[in-house]
Amino acid sequence: MEESNILVEREGAVGVITLNRPKALNALSSALMNEFADALETFDADDEIRCVVLTGNDRAFAAGGDIKQMSDSTAADMVKRESPSPWKRVAKTRKPIVAAVGGYALGGGCELALTCDMIVASEEARFGQPEIDLGIIPGAGGTQRLTHAIGKARAMELVLTGRRIGAKEAFEIGMVTKVAPPDSYLEEAKELARTVASKAPLAAQLAKDAVLKAYEGSLEAGLDYERRNFLVLFSTEDKEEGMAAFKEKRDPDFKGR
Ligand code: DAK
Numbered sequence: 001m002e003e004s005n006i007l008v009e010r011e012g013a014v015g016v017i018t019l020n021r022p023k024a025l026n027a028l029s030s031a032l033m034n035e036f037a038d039a040l041e042t043f044d045a046d047d048e049i050r051c052v053v054l055t056g057n058d059r060a061f062a063a064g065g066d067i068k069q070m071s072d073s074t075a076a077d078m079v080k081r082e083s084p085s086p087w088k089r090v091a092k093t094r095k096p097i098v099a100a101v102g103g104y105a106l107g108g109g110c111e112l113a114l115t116c117d118m119i120v121a122s123e124e125a126r127f128g129q130p131e132i133d134l135g136i137i138p139g140a141g142g143t144q145r146l147t148h149a150i151g152k153a154r155a156m157e158l159v160l161t162g163r164r165i166g167a168k169e170a171f172e173i174g175m176v177t178k179v180a181p182p183d184s185y186l187e188e189a190k191e192l193a194r195t196v197a198s199k200a201p202l203a204a205q206l207a208k209d210a211v212l213k214a215y216e217g218s219l220e221a222g223l224d225y226e227r228r229n230f231l232v233l234f235s236t237e238d239k240e241e242g243m244a245a246f247k248e249k250r251d252p253d254f255k256g257r
Helices: 030-044 067-071 075-081 086-091 108-115 130-134 145-150 152-161 167-172 185-197 201-235 237-247
Strands: 006-011 014-019 051-055 060-062 097-101 104-106 118-122 126-128 178-180
Touching (some): 006 030, 014 030, 014 185, 030 051, 030 086, 051 185, 067 237, 086 108, 097 108, 108 145, 118 167, 118 185, 145 201, 167 178, 178 185, 201 237
Parallel strands (some): 060 104, 097 118, 104 126, 118 178
Antiparallel strands (some): 006 014
């Protein structure tokens, strides 16, 4: 039987979702994203669950969108996979979500962590937006949420160079809430979730809603704009070259076509 892409557990009022494609470093295939969005919506509708923890494993929270799936995808395939968009469904969750990031949170993995409401990172966590090395750009909020979180100067550098940063730097620039030792980051994320879960549930949901409103007016338009640019790049030769190079474990030779 095929293993599930996610694991779902309940720990009292805290729902825990674990990304479960360890061999692919939790690459976010469309199947995984749809299962994750379904699980999150189920928790969101469940009065007994008051806060959610999203995690991966110690090597990878998620190393990004599934490059092997995307390398064969045209812009049309990508548009179809976005109707409806699992990413938008995740962003619409009313209950607070804590990301517990153990290892790599790259590309879509970094964007997924940024879509959560707080990030507890292991000292070993690595964040980055390396899409530029594949001939594409972030397509799930990396140009928008990251810029809101850390400012234009730093976001621009990370998005244009693909540089990976460690947990300490991510904390210092305001990307993550808290850094914890590798053997306790998950427990600390759960502890944070239990604290949130002990508060008045409606107040917690409306507090989240109000904090997000601090930038959401322009965020929605920004996310749509980013998604369009992202999808357009799926019709370029550079995207074919960048993703082929990843699969063949070599450096890409971009031609600007
Ligand atoms: N996709 C598919 N497979 C991946 C993967 C990925 N993102 N990342 C790693 N893997 C696979 C590797 O191919 C390898 O598989 P095998 O060769 O064993 O079959 C296995 O996981 C272990 O990886 P490595 O052998 O590469 O492990 P290393 O420790 O040497 O390196 C690494 C770890 C994380 C540095 C490296 O794997 C890496 O650079 N991974 C790619 C990181 C990346 O470029 N991420 C960005 C992907 S683009 C969307 C919006 C957004 C997105 C998608 C859709 N919509 C709005 C529709 C997101 C796009 C992206 O994230």
